[in-house]
Amino acid sequence: MANIFPSRRIRRTPFSKGVEAAGVKGYTVYNHMLLATVFESLEYDCAHLKEHVQVWDVSCERQVSIKGPDALRLLKLISPRDMDRMADDQCYYVPTVDHNGGMLNDPVAVKLAADHYWLSLADGDLLQFALGIAIARGFDVEIVEPDVSPLAVQGPRADDLMARVFGDAVREIRFFRYKRLAFQGVELVVARSGWSKQGGFEIYVEGADLGMPLWDALFEAGEDMHVRAGCPNTIERIESGLLSYGNDMTRENTPYECGLGKFCNSPEDYIGKAALAEQAANGPARQIRPLVISGEIPPCLDAWPLFADGRQVGQVGSAIFSPEFGVNAAIGMVDQSHWAPGTVMEVDTGAGILPATVQDRFWR
Amino acid sequence: MANIFPSRRIRRTPFSKGVEAAGVKGYTVYNHMLLATVFESLEYDCAHLKEHVQVWDVSCERQVSIKGPDALRLLKLISPRDMDRMADDQCYYVPTVDHNGGMLNDPVAVKLAADHYWLSLADGDLLQFALGIAIARGFDVEIVEPDVSPLAVQGPRADDLMARVFGDAVREIRFFRYKRLAFQGVELVVARSGWSKQGGFEIYVEGADLGMPLWDALFEAGEDMHVRAGCPNTIERIESGLLSYGNDMTRENTPYECGLGKFCNSPEDYIGKAALAEQAANGPARQIRPLVISGEIPPCLDAWPLFADGRQVGQVGSAIFSPEFGVNAAIGMVDQSHWAPGTVMEVDTGAGILPATVQDRFWR
Numbered sequence: 001m002a003n004i005f006p007s008r009r010i011r012r013t014p015f016s017k018g019v020e021a022a023g024v025k026g027y028t029v030y031n032h033m034l035l036a037t038v039f040e041s042l043e044y045d046c047a048h049l050k051e052h053v054q055v056w057d058v059s060c061e062r063q064v065s066i067k068g069p070d071a072l073r074l075l076k077l078i079s080p081r082d083m084d085r086m087a088d089d090q091c092y093y094v095p096t097v098d099h100n101g102g103m104l105n106d107p108v109a110v111k112l113a114a115d116h117y118w119l120s121l122a123d124g125d126l127l128q129f130a131l132g133i134a135i136a137r138g139f140d141v142e143i144v145e146p147d148v149s150p151l152a153v154q155g156p157r158a159d160d161l162m163a164r165v166f167g168d169a170v171r172e173i174r175f176f177r178y179k180r181l182a183f184q185g186v187e188l189v190v191a192r193s194g195w196s197k198q199g200g201f202e203i204y205v206e207g208a209d210l211g212m213p214l215w216d217a218l219f220e221a222g223e224d225m226h227v228r229a230g231c232p233n234t235i236e237r238i239e240s241g242l243l244s245y246g247n248d249m250t251r252e253n254t255p256y257e258c259g260l261g262k263f264c265n266s267p268e269d270y271i272g273k274a275a276l277a278e279q280a281a282n283g284p285a286r287q288i289r290p291l292v293i294s295g296e297i298p299p300c301l302d303a304w305p306l307f308a309d310g311r312q313v314g315q316v317g318s319a320i321f322s323p324e325f326g327v328n329a330a331i332g333m334v335d336q337s338h339w340a341p342g343t344v345m346e347v348d349t350g351a352g353i354l355p356a357t358v359q360d361r362f363w364r
Numbered sequence: 365m366a367n368i369f370p371s372r373r374i375r376r377t378p379f380s381k382g383v384e385a386a387g388v389k390g391y392t393v394y395n396h397m398l399l400a401t402v403f404e405s406l407e408y409d410c411a412h413l414k415e416h417v418q419v420w421d422v423s424c425e426r427q428v429s430i431k432g433p434d435a436l437r438l439l440k441l442i443s444p445r446d447m448d449r450m451a452d453d454q455c456y457y458v459p460t461v462d463h464n465g466g467m468l469n470d471p472v473a474v475k476l477a478a479d480h481y482w483l484s485l486a487d488g489d490l491l492q493f494a495l496g497i498a499i500a501r502g503f504d505v506e507i508v509e510p511d512v513s514p515l516a517v518q519g520p521r522a523d524d525l526m527a528r529v530f531g532d533a534v535r536e537i538r539f540f541r542y543k544r545l546a547f548q549g550v551e552l553v554v555a556r557s558g559w560s561k562q563g564g565f566e567i568y569v570e571g572a573d574l575g576m577p578l579w580d581a582l583f584e585a586g587e588d589m590h591v592r593a594g595c596p597n598t599i600e601r602i603e604s605g606l607l608s609y610g611n612d613m614t615r616e617n618t619p620y621e622c623g624l625g626k627f628c629n630s631p632e633d634y635i636g637k638a639a640l641a642e643q644a645a646n647g648p649a650r651q652i653r654p655l656v657i658s659g660e661i662p663p664c665l666d667a668w669p670l671f672a673d674g675r676q677v678g679q680v681g682s683a684i685f686s687p688e689f690g691v692n693a694a695i696g697m698v699d700q701s702h703w704a705p706g707t708v709m710e711v712d713t714g715a716g717i718l719p720a721t722v723q724d725r726f727w728r
Binding site for chain 2: 037
């Protein structure tokens with residue numbers, strides 16, 4: 001692939017200088033912002049993440065700030081998830097859908113106050129959907145993208161590293177909960193969350209001034225822990241079955257198809273509820289499945305169609321070789337007729353047709 | 365900058381094979397899709413565009429298709445422009461704003477039928493705004509991103525090249541009008557439009573099958589015209605004062621600030637009308653201005669603040685050296701106090717503070 005071309009529209013982050021100094025080798029663009037994709041190599045980065053601790057610039061997880069008397073009212077309209085159960089210090093994974101139940105995004109909602117929420121986005125301007133609803137309904141809310149840039153600390157040593165910078169209070173943060181902890185006198189939202197299954201935190205850094213000081217403090221504190229700059233790792237996330245909006249699911253898919261039906265439990269009359277009711281009752285006609293593809297696979301640039309008996313029965317949205325498990329791990333959307341574990345299909349990778357076998361479960 | 369990392373989320377286009385074979389050297393990401401930024405060099409590409417003819421893969425100008433009995437009703441709500449004046453074969457530049465008059469996008473609307481429009485987008489998911497409004501209002505419209513990929517033919521020989529492929533009817537297409545013309549038996553919308561001031565067309569290619577055949581047909585027909593693969597050229601578009609959403613303007617700006625007030629003429633009660641009324645009457649407090657920056661400038665990766673007497677009086681969103689005019693041409697948003705032609709300010713480029721002078725007009 002060619003180089004990425006610089007412009008203001010492809011926004012840099014408060015941590016870009018640190019990412020560049022760490023020798024980033026690849027970028028993607030996510031919410032109109034740079035996101036590193038590889039430092040040493042995908043394989044090295046992955047192995048290191050599983051053993052040590054990494055600091056990730058995930059500023060591109062932009063926030064939609066929804067604030068005002070009607071904030072909860074708006075959220076209840078756009079969230080299939082029961083927002084009344086949300087604790088004051090909780091983060092909620094919220095697949096958000098249109099009137100047909102088609103996925104628009106799958107943000108993490110952070111409850112800052114009874115009348116103030118952040119939606120930490122996957123790739124897509126969900127702000128515009130929330131804004132459209134709010135304007136049309138005349139809701140009393142302010143909807144903006146605040147200057148907030150998450151920095152993730154991920155890996156088995158994440159607790160130890162974070163404790164050195166934020167104190168032992170970080171150890172008491174429960175999964176998908178947050179505390180406000182001080183760095184250089186400024187309180188930051190620190191949540192136990194992140195886009196890996198290696199454990200860790202996301203620090204919601206407000207403004208740009210604290211960016212590099214925090215980055216540097218983490219690297220200084222973690223020197224003896226082999227801390228490295230990292231990023232969401234394609235190998236680890238596919239092994240873990242962490243879905244990527246735009247890769248594994250789009251507006252063509254419902255939360256039930258994505259295995260996210262358990263997050264659709266709102267008693268409110270939310271947008272898409274009627275459309276999801278049928279799938280809630282009968283289950284979806286296709287669903288996300290872990291697959292193993294035999295042979296040698298190219299990079300997965302397009303959806304790869306899955307065939308059986310000459311008929312398309314699904315597609316693959318992400319695939320990569322896993323050194324740890326010694327297989328080509330893939331995430332596919334597979335028709336009910338072929339989604340049983342052990343079912344073998346053919347996948348057209350564009351560079352050849354290869355066997356693809358449904359697995360029992362993701363690798364972790 | 366580092367390489368761009370491949371994934372399905374960063375979508376390829378029906379013309380990607382042609383773009384790659386032509387030796388693309390740089391990409392950006394625009395509407396979750398690859399957009400070439402440079403082939404030979406920015407300077408060479410620019411000079412060639414001004415003399416010959418180029419074929420541009422601008423598939424990333426994704427369409428929002430709005431279709432149904434309430435299509436016009438929805439458009440009148442989200443368009444500051446008078447949609448009733450739109451002819452059946454017309455394309456309309458439509459700065460779209462929120463309830464505060466803040467720019468959300470600046471698409472080109474294409475009227476396909478009285479109940480069917482495409483919005484050809486700048487970078488941003490305006491689909492989600494339109495969808496939010498339509499759902500909240502209960503409008504009877506279908507809003508989707510169709511599989512439509514514009515291919516632009518730009519440059520002084522564009523009419524000649526297009527005539528060889530589509531017939532002489534292309535010559536009669538007026539500016540921002542379209543005709544349906546056949547290629548290999550399939551009718552395509554062909555508009556006289558495009559993101560340069562060198563003249564030319566945009567062909568709205570539906571589906572992927574016709575992509576490479578059309579690409580190849582244009583190159584075959586244009587061999588003796590020195591046709592080359594190209595892309596929106598940063599130098600040419602800054603010289604021409606073609607604004608880029610995300611670079612030169614954001615939701616922080618109104619159409620009046622962007623010099624787009626003339627497009628806000630709708631008699632309807634559209635979203636943002638009240639907020640724009642004050643600026644319509646009194647003019648904006650800051651506005652887009654062409655600037656010349658003296659000295660040597662780095663790539664413009666961030667907004668560069670403009671200072672006068674130690675006070676910030678604006679910012680630069682795009683800047684590049686123009687070989688044709690022998691100056692660093694820039695697009696800035698400048699406060700009224702300093703926007704008069706000839707006014708000299710200081711711009712902080714991150715790599716040094718340089719003089720910046722307001723110009724009378726853009727270079728073409």
